[in-house]
Amino acid sequence: MSARLPRSYLFVPGNRPERFEKAHAAGADAVILDLEDAVQPDEKPAARAAVQAAVSGGAAGGASNGASGSAWVRVNGSDTSWFNDDIAALVEHRGVAGIVLPKAETRGQIEGILAHAHPRLSVLPIVETARGFANLAELCAAPRVERIAFGTLDFQIDLGIDGDREELDLFRSQIVLSSRLAGIGAPVDGVSTTLTDMEQIEADARRGRRFGFGGKLCIHPKQIEAVHRAYAWSDAEQAWAIRVLAVVETSNGAAVAVDGKMVDMPVILKARRILAGA
Template identity: 35%
Template sequence: MTLTLRPRRSALYMPGSNARALEKAKSLDVDCLILDLEDAVAPDAKAEARSQVVEAVKGGGYGQRELVIRINGLDTDHAEEDLKAAVEAGPDAILVPKVNSPADLERVAIRLKVLKPGQPPKLWAMMETPQAMLNAAAIGACGLDSGVGLTCFVMGTNDLAKETRARLVPGRRVMLPWLMTCVAAARAGDIDILDGVFNGLDDMDGFAAECRQGADMGMDGKTLIHPKQIEACHAAFSPSEDEVGWARRINAAFDDPENAGKGVIQVDGKMVERLHAEMGRRVIAISDAIAARG
């Protein structure tokens, strides 16, 4: 079995109102670009940002980078125009902020089918409210509903801290239950999940540590607020040469005809099961996809 995966190690927020930033993004070594119409855009610049994002996406030049447009909240006056603009632009996905329940995503999916029958953009969901934490499993299950088209969770840790009054402390010990709940919900829904942003632009050691923590949790990548965070992010969320080599040896061993009927074998002096081969195939697929980006 061959897996085809899209790496989402890094997702950089780019303000839609900043035309220069939108142009610079074409040269950045990043997997995903979140072209923001929400938090990064002042109220009086919403219309300009919408127009610039449409022009940027339609103009192309972003290569293999996954393009995602974050719209304003569904309860705002901007949401409908944002959706229309996003459909016109044709990004890979639309990021819906402040998703509280499956009904929010279903509402967007229904509207998109009207605006673009046939193949509407996929949906990403911001997980950043108390309701989202309580409804994580149900929201994640939208990934199994082809009519919704959910493919990724994005943790909004800043908003989550604001809404819950939890403190953003080093190590994020108070956030761990919510983060791991969302990881489990994402996996149950067969979707990806990206970690929240790290606010300390000058604390690169702290950022690298949080990237490693996210990778250990099982996150697929991390959202970023500055290009200088990309390198450390990729280091944490890319399989190492040792991991890829080990995965290839396990798979080669299970592919050997003499092991065809075995559930457990020995590789390099270690006992491994077929589940390790399945895990290894994903490691290899991500490594190959990263290499293919160039």
């Protein structure tokens, strides 16, 4: 698993190749060339060809897991007529850092993607159905899965849920728990639908972070900065961590307190995590 996984994944329509480089320049940690929701059915073959040309020629942009010049691709679902062609066209290209699998539900779907893939290809399964959620442990343990994404919008539709906050608390917590038990990275939270309310986007991202998520899907470049702010440790948090570790270093094993609160091992570990992430 990579030491630092992306905080932000920016979707760009696969049928808009003129936007690929712009998406990369927008500052997202990873770019996802989208063949699924962003592309109308009659444009699917042309979009696939555009994405294939981009990843073959190194023009896809994006960065993932330190691989500059590569991009992720969200293919069409395995239950669609486009899925097999998407996989055949893309998984052998090293310009594809990973496949984003919508409506992921089984380990077999992931193994099918990897059957003819280049050896460094990763898979990012999106859990957005009841069956996918029921098979979380299976998905988290599948080969070359570094983390799970939560497709909150489709998940709400599949389960008849109306709301993205406390209505999904149980499911968010379980995705984080299953990821931790499998030893994979912190999961990726779903999109915020607003494109103009930066405070709301940041609040959404911070809420996901409090649940234990490690990143967020983005549908517009304007969302990236707010997401990155949410997943950055503040100056105050870093200053607190420095104080904690400084006190511990000079304590000679004695019990100590910072800001009136006892410093025990969980506090020390949190302080180390803050400074490592900063």
